[in-house]
Amino acid sequence: MSVLRDPRFSTQRASRWINSSISHTGNAGNDCDSDNRAGGTQAHRSEIAELKEFKRIFARSLMFLNGSHHARLRKVMNAGFKPVMLQSVKPRIQALVKKMAANLEPDHGSRVIDFMNEFARPLPALVIAGMLGVDAADExxxxxxxxxxxxxxxTPTPSMEVALLAQEGIVALNNYFSELLPYRRAHPGQDLISQLIAAELAGGVITTKELLAQCCTLLFAGHETTRNLLGNGMLCLLTNTAQRTALQHTPSLLPSALKEILRYDSPVQFTGRLLTADVQMHGQLMKKGDLVIPFIGAANRDPAKFSHPDQLDFSRDEGNHLSFGYGAHVCIGATLSYMEGEIAFNAMLPMLSRMVLEDATPDWGCNPVYRGLHSLKIRLTATTS
Structure with a gap:
């Protein structure tokens, strides 16, 4: 918690982080002659240039800004996540969940569903796409x-290949929104993009390039955490009989259950910071310019903060987890994620007694930051008439 609110641990790390992917593909440290070193330097500069567009867009994201720039953009974006705005999209989320839950049901007997690919993965993407006012057909x-x-x-030290693919993704998103903006300027609505455009037209609040970067961030970050909350939460319910039964008997426990699921199996396991000064912590000296990895998942199971931290307990009342961050950079969409989770699991509660895991071994994804399931196979039995 102290690291996440300490200004010496800066979020302004995009360029440094992207450059780390280049340093792991070069020949630095090799015992080579001066001609090879010169060639390596030229190649290194070429790789830096190759990722220029990635750094340009990424560095404008709210996720990687500090101070007044962060405060200015966050104020603009907060307007789209106020309670009144979230309540206005709640009926649409409820309708989506109802339809998707119905699509899981077998006509008779039973069927194996993949909860991740049939529910947890598409739902948050459709929600944030709708809030941004983009076509769900592009999901x-x-x-x-x-x-x-x-x-x-x-990846704390991504390869050049991974960085290039990420650049491909964020440039594609940036281009998508660039093509959408002229229409939205001419036909504004109640969506997030229209709100950002209004701030842009007001002058001095947000630039067009910043606007595009925030759209990219929202579409990416708007579903990544929530889908893993849904998947990890479902796995928790299906593997913890006592807690599942308690929730089924007392549905009003759901808000505290979601909070506990986020603590127990955090969708985000760690984050990154760039040191702006030397810092001494726990007997270790960290130097200015170092990239630091605060482990959120570990903090959420700190025995100094939580009693029996490795146990899932929906009645737990021991303060907040760090799964959505803390301080100035707390996740702007945390309330939306909670709302999606509550609506989704409310719909799932009547189905839980008809669900059993199809595979004993969970199929986890391989991304170390975003802890989530690649698939979750569940056998769902039809309701009896």
Whole structure:
């Protein structure tokens, strides 16, 4: 918690982070002659230039800004996540969940569903796409581009190949929104893009390039955490009989259950910071310019903060988790994620007694930052007439 609110641990790390992917592909440290070193330097500069567009867009994201720039953009974006705005999209989320839950049901007997691919993955993407006012028909492309960016963010020292794919994804998103802006300027609505355009037209609040970067961030970050909350939460319910039963008997426990699921199996396991000064912590000296990895998942199971931290307990009341961050950079969409989770699991509660895991071993994804399931196979039995 102290690291996440300490200004010496800066979020302004995009260029440094992207450059780290280049340093791991060069020949630095090799015992080679001066001609090879010169060639390596030229190649290194070429790789830096190759990722220029990635750094340009990424560095404007709210996720990687500090101080007045961060405060200015966050104020603009907060307008889209106020309670009145979220309540206005709640009926649409409820309708989406109802339809998707119905599509899981077998006509008779039973069927095996993949909860991740049939529910948890598409739902948040459709929600944030709707809030942005973009065509849900483009969902497949959004998910591909998002996965490319997530693979980069999920690697503390990404390879050049991973960085190039992430650049491909974020440039594609940027181009998509660039083509959408003229129409939205001419036909504004109640969506987030229209709100950002209004701030842009007001002058001095947000630039067009900043606007595009925030759209990219929202579409990517708007579903990545929530889909893993849904998947991890469902796995928790199906593997913890006592807690599942308690929730089924007392549905009013759901808000505290979601909070506990986020603590117990955090969708975001760590984040990154760039040191702006030397810092001494726990007997270790960290130097200015170092990239630092604060482990959120570990903090959420700190025995100094939580009693029996490795146990799932929906009645737990021991303060907040850090799964959505803390301080100035707390996740702007945290309330939306909670709302999606509550609506989704409210719909799932009557179905839980008819669900059993099809596979004993969960199929986890390989991204170390975003802890989530690649698939979750569940056998769902039809309701009896």
């Amino acid at each position: 497949k492309n959004f998910l591909i581009w998002s996965d490319q960016i997530a693979a980069f963010i999920g």
